[in-house]
Amino acid sequence: MRGRYHRKPIRSTGLKYNFSTLKSRPFSQLDFVIHEDLYSNHNPLLHHSMQREVAMFPHLKNFNLRQWIEENRHDWGQRRVIWEDSDFIAFVTRGPNSRKDFHINPGDEIFHQLEGELNLHYVSSEHKHEVAVIKAGELFLLPGNVPHSPRRGEGSWTLVVERKRRPEEQDLFVWFCEKCGNKLYETTMRFDDPTDAVRTATDKIHSDVKLRTCNQCGDVLAA
Ligand SMILES: [Fe+2]
Numbered sequence: 001m002r003g004r005y006h007r008k009p010i011r012s013t014g015l016k017y018n019f020s021t022l023k024s025r026p027f028s029q030l031d032f033v034i035h036e037d038l039y040s041n042h043n044p045l046l047h048h049s050m051q052r053e054v055a056m057f058p059h060l061k062n063f064n065l066r067q068w069i070e071e072n073r074h075d076w077g078q079r080r081v082i083w084e085d086s087d088f089i090a091f092v093t094r095g096p097n098s099r100k101d102f103h104i105n106p107g108d109e110i111f112h113q114l115e116g117e118l119n120l121h122y123v124s125s126e127h128k129h130e131v132a133v134i135k136a137g138e139l140f141l142l143p144g145n146v147p148h149s150p151r152r153g154e155g156s157w158t159l160v161v162e163r164k165r166r167p168e169e170q171d172l173f174v175w176f177c178e179k180c181g182n183k184l185y186e187t188t189m190r191f192d193d194p195t196d197a198v199r200t201a202t203d204k205i206h207s208d209v210k211l212r213t214c215n216q217c218g219d220v221l222a223a
Contacts, residue, residue, distance in 0.1 A: 065092070065159065069114070079195045082159075090161045091194055095152025100221055101202060102147035104172040105191060107163040109148075111140040116156035121149040129181075134158075147174060165191050173201040175212070179219035185211045 063082065069092065072080070079093040095116065102123065111118060111134055118134040123146065134140045142148055152158070165171070170188040177184055185205050191197045205211045205223075212221040 065114075069157065077195070079198075081194065084164065084193075087163055088161050089164055089194065090159065093150075093152075093158050093160060093194075095156035096154045097150070097152050099149055099151055099198075099202070100178075101173045101175055101198075101205075102149045103198075104145055104147050104174065105162065106165065106169050106171070107144045109142040109144075109160060109162040111142065111150075112159040112161075113138050113140070114157040114159055116153065118156055118158050119151045119153075121151060123147040160194075171197065173198075175205055175221060177214035177217060177219055178221060180214060180217040182214050182216040184214060184221060 065082075068082075076094065078097065079091055082090040082092065084090070092114070102121070111120065113134045113136050115136050117136070118140075120132040120134055120140065120142070122130055122132065122142070124130050132140060150158070169191075171191040172186060172188055174186040175184040176182065187201050187204065189197045189201045205221075207223075209220065209223075212223065214220070
């Protein structure tokens with residue numbers, strides 16, 4: 001930890017306070033100082049503080065996304081979470097998928113297309129069905145509360161970052177008739193685990209053809 005930068009006075013306020021204020025102040029206004037002796041392993045009190053810091057911020061280290069994908073490329077499910085114990089949930093997801101739901105979550109969502117294409121279907125503020133085609137290397141910011149349906153073919157890999165949900169928040173999953181646009185079914189779900197939330201939300205409508213049958217035009221949504 002030698003040479004690491006921290007705001008002073010670190011002795012009087014403690015690491016937690018220092019880190020929380022660090023986020024809310026412009027970088028240029030911070031008063032940095034090197035406390036090389038502060039992080040000596042010979043100081044048991046500060047050593048304890050360092051352990052607290054590690055517990056609070058387990059991801060203050062580099063993460064080689066490309067290497068991680070290559071090492072797991074042939075043993076991969078639909079989705080893998082990188083971390084979810086900070087303000088954000090970050091996960092990699094890949095195609096092919098067969099999602100027909102439109103997901104409405106309360107926070108913004110960032111898509112970074114790693115390989116292949118992502119067809120991001122969404123409902124615009126004018127209530128029109130739009131499709132954003134996101135190509136490898138591109139970023140896409142989806143504002144919160146926009147109904148969206150990420151649809152991927154084989155070889156499509158996406159890094160998704162979104163904020164963790166607050167205790168009272170529920171995500172909404174909605175299905176529409178593809179022929180006339182009538183709403184077929186909707187359900188709410190806690191989005192603590194992305195894989196479980198999507199699977200649980202879709203299982204019911206997949207297994208019940210009545211829920212997929214439009215009561216306006218009679219069209220049946222494919223499972
Ligand atoms: Fe319909």
